[in-house]
Amino acid sequence: MPKEKPDVKNLSDNLKKLSEITEWFENQEEVDIEEGLKKVKEAAGLIKASKERLKAVENEFEEIKKEADIEEDNGAKEESKGEEEETPDRAAL
């Protein structure tokens, strides 16, 4: 039976698992070196995956932020344009 690979893509789950691991370490009075090593390996994998995921999320977030900033800028430009166009209407009135 193949070993079940943890879904490292879910950042929240990763963090949760990491939290459990750290908690495990903190609560461990007697060091089980083998178990500790296993936990360390798992934590290292989770940290790596999480970092990658975090980086991807950050990149995605930056992209979204950039797009949003562009839309915002355009909106501001449109607004100022609209204000300029309003002038002849007022004059016409």
Next chain:
Amino acid sequence: MKLREIVEEENQQKDEKIFSVSDYIKIVNQGLKDFRARIIGEVSEVSFGPTGHVYFSLKDEKDKSIINCIIWKSRYDIYGIELKEGLKIIAAGYPEVYPFSGRMSFISEVIEHAGEGTLKKEYEKLKEKLTREGLFEEVRKRAIPKYPQKVGIITSKQGAVLADFLNNLGRFGFKIKMIDSRVEGQAAIADLLLSIKTLKKENIEVLVIMRGGGSLESMLAFNNELLVREITGFPVPVIAAIGHHKDVPLTALAADRSVSTPSIAATVLSESWEQAASLLKEYERSVVDSYENILENANSLINQSVDTIRGIKDLIFDKYKEIETALKISFQAFKNALQNSKSNLKNSWRKSIFGFSSLLSIIKQQLEHSEEIVYLRNPETQLKLGYSIARCEGRLIRSVRDTKIGEDVDIRVADGTIISKVKNIHPVK
């Protein structure tokens, strides 16, 4: 040419011409016409011919002299005098020799009663008769038309009657057809009847018969029965302006309107025109007044309208300004709302960004923390630092009491396990 002149001429020519009886009678009769006269006498030997002509004699009251007389039917019928024995009449005419008998007769063109008493009597008699017939009744009388223009006049050109009438007629565009007629005595009857007959055919609206005042005798024609009947039967209303002293002429009684003078007759014709002129002035005044009122009202209405329009205009402009202000306020409110929405959106976005960034940061910290903890707690890390883990019979040795001298102790180091034996134990003081 008169007989005497002819004879004298003949004599002058010393040509003693012989006339035939017929020619001679013709010449004589021509001459006899110069002996036209009015003869008074008493009627006798009255006989009516088959053609209706009347043959009679007039006898002198004093010496009983007699003259044969003839009155043609056409004339006899006019005068309304019934010739009978003993009637005293005046006959007007001329003598004439009748060629077939050689008898001379007085051709009576006019006959009339002689003597005021008789005339009066005849007048009353005829008046009574015609009254009984209803010819003088008021109900029969026709109104004189208003604004007449075509007027027929029968009167004599002689005398002041016509001038009096015309002077008082007024200038209202009358079109007058005037017939000059004899109006004096019995002889006028034929003329008057003929005039009436002529005017009957004319297009007139009213007929005026006029003559000045006079005695009963001079008024004889106007008391003629035929004339009275012609008047009452005339197609248009008749005005009689016949002057008289006492007895009203029967023609005047029969007329639709009887006045005493020609000037009054003229006034009757003019009065409706006068009234019209007066009415016209009134109408003109009324029209002008009405028009002025209308103008005044229209002016007032226009002023009111102008005021109303001004009011409406102000109202419209005020309303427009109100709407404009309301619109501006609405636009501003909308703009503000839009701005607020944008701002809120921006804030929300910023908050989201900040929140998410924070979250990422927290996650990062968590990861770092986890990494740190994992690193620090990693047994290998400790072992690499030189620490080792000693176990005795599988138990972790944390104290000197956890082992005994001579027991085997497994020491785990970074790269392997050292199997050792406890030689001595030195507790830390």
